[in-house]
Amino acid sequence: MFSFVFVVNVEAQAAVFDVVRYGAVADGKTDNTKAFSEAWNQACQTRGSTMVLIPKGTYLLNPIIFEGPCKGRTGFSIQGTLKASTDKQYFGLGYWINFRYVNDLAIDGRGSLDGQGPSAWPYNSCSKASSCRVLPTSLKLDFITNSIVNGITLIDSKQVQINLFACQGLKISNVKIQAPADSPNTDGIHMGKSIDIEIFNSEISTGDDCISLSPGSRNINVHNVLCGPGHGISVGSLGKGPDEDDVEALAVRNSTFVGTENGVRVKTWATNYPSNVRNLTYDQIHMVNVRNPIIIDQKYCLTGNCKQGSSSSQVQIRDVKFRNIWGDSTSEVAVDLECSQSRPCQGIELNNIDLVYNKGPARSYCSNAGGVALGRQTPPSCL
Numbered sequence: 464m465f466s467f468v469f470v471v472n473v474e475a476q477a478a479v480f481d482v483v484r485y486g487a488v489a490d491g492k493t494d495n496t497k498a499f500s501e502a503w504n505q506a507c508q509t510r511g512s513t514m515v516l517i518p519k520g521t522y523l524l525n526p527i528i529f530e531g532p533c534k535g536r537t538g539f540s541i542q543g544t545l546k547a548s549t550d551k552q553y554f555g556l557g558y559w560i561n562f563r564y565v566n567d568l569a570i571d572g573r574g575s576l577d578g579q580g581p582s583a584w585p586y587n588s589c590s591k592a593s594s595c596r597v598l599p600t601s602l603k604l605d606f607i608t609n610s611i612v613n614g615i616t617l618i619d620s621k622q623v624q625i626n627l628f629a630c631q632g633l634k635i636s637n638v639k640i641q642a643p644a645d646s647p648n649t650d651g652i653h654m655g656k657s658i659d660i661e662i663f664n665s666e667i668s669t670g671d672d673c674i675s676l677s678p679g680s681r682n683i684n685v686h687n688v689l690c691g692p693g694h695g696i697s698v699g700s701l702g703k704g705p706d707e708d709d710v711e712a713l714a715v716r717n718s719t720f721v722g723t724e725n726g727v728r729v730k731t732w733a734t735n736y737p738s739n740v741r742n743l744t745y746d747q748i749h750m751v752n753v754r755n756p757i758i759i760d761q762k763y764c765l766t767g768n769c770k771q772g773s774s775s776s777q778v779q780i781r782d783v784k785f786r787n788i789w790g791d792s793t794s795e796v797a798v799d800l801e802c803s804q805s806r807p808c809q810g811i812e813l814n815n816i817d818l819v820y821n822k823g824p825a826r827s828y829c830s831n832a833g834g835v836a837l838g839r840q841t842p843p844s845c846l
């Protein structure tokens with residue numbers, strides 16, 4: 464057992480628990496889970512403000528759980544690079560770095576998490592099967608409250624890069640998320656059952672959604688985000704199973720999409736499971752070469768998950784405001800609002816839209832969509 468050196472960080476007044484003092488080796492080859500666990504446990508069980516410090520260098524880290532509750536504010540300062548294992552025995556675990564049940568956690572630093580995704584991507588079967596094995600999420604945050612994630616970089620996660628489950632009061636800022644456009648299901652930030660989440664000043668390039676909201680996401684505030692490549696910022700897919708919680712109060716502001724498949728999207732499965740989506744606001748959004756800049760798709764259906772055309776979505780979408788959205792679409796239908804026949808969209812607002820198609824006039828397409836068009840409408844509104 465290493466005795467820890469008590470260092471007072473003048474600014475943060477935190478007791479520092481340096482992983483190297485617990486035996487971590489920054490050679491990129493030695494597994495450091497034991498040293499990291501010990502540093503975490505000591506920090507977490509010490510009263511007052513503490514900080515686990517990962518200095519510069521490359522640390523191999525096998526899957527690990529950092530669990531609370533802790534006795535005070537707990538920092539996790541990443542200055543070096545954490546490198547995930549490429550050993551297949553861990554691919555079924557679903558996580559690489561998992562924080563659970565911590566209040567007042569601060570994950571920050573200039574360092575990065577390298578998920579070593581290329582080793583696992585060939586094992587992704589999610590495009591072929593509806594129930595596929597979920598490959599590890601790089602940073603999995605479960606039941607984390609009143610906390611921040613700031614400054615870190617995530618590279619090449621095996622699947623989702625940051626996943627939030629049952630979090631409340633979390634600010635994610637100044638993060639960089641990077642994976643190739645063709646990496647499978649590498650959503651940047653995915654969330655479910657999470658409330659009061661703010662994501663800002665961040666850059667996300669990935670192979671799936673930059674940000675995705677699943678059931679139970681409420682009061683989500685996104686601003687100053689650069690997304691691309693990727694599949695855009697998505698609500699859904701919803702309506703996949705029974706008893707899904709509603710999604711409400713999402714605001715996306717002052718953000719830019721570059722070369723993405725979608726810009727702002729809501730998608731629901733064409734199934735019989737009911738839920739509600741309400742109060743979404745998209746404002747000051749710049750689209751640069753985006754295939755579907757504005758899209759509501761309630762006919763979402765992939766082979767094996769539902770029968771094409773067999774049913775109509777029971778997810779009710781209402782009060783969705785698209786305001787001040789401009790730029791270029793790489794498809795003709797720049798505004799695509801395909802709502803459910805049995806639950807038509809209500810209260811859609813198209814307000815000051817200026818989207819051009821590079822090969823001719825852009826169009827808008829509506830089915831079962833009700834609402835108002837205000838201000839400039841390029842393409843002409845179909846509402």
Ligand SMILES: *[C@@H]1O[C@H](CO)[C@@H](O)[C@H](O)[C@H]1NC(C)=O
Pocket residue numbers: 682711712713714742744
């Ligand atoms: C809609 O969502 C915003 C947050 O984006 C929130 O401030 C507002 O209170 C919500 N409005 C309603 C009617 O729920």
Ligand SMILES: *[C@@H]1O[C@H](CO)[C@@H](O)[C@H](O)[C@H]1NC(C)=O
Pocket residue numbers: 687717719
């Ligand atoms: C909007 O985003 C740009 C950069 O994309 C930034 O310079 C500007 O400060 C942001 N404006 C607001 C009001 O946040």
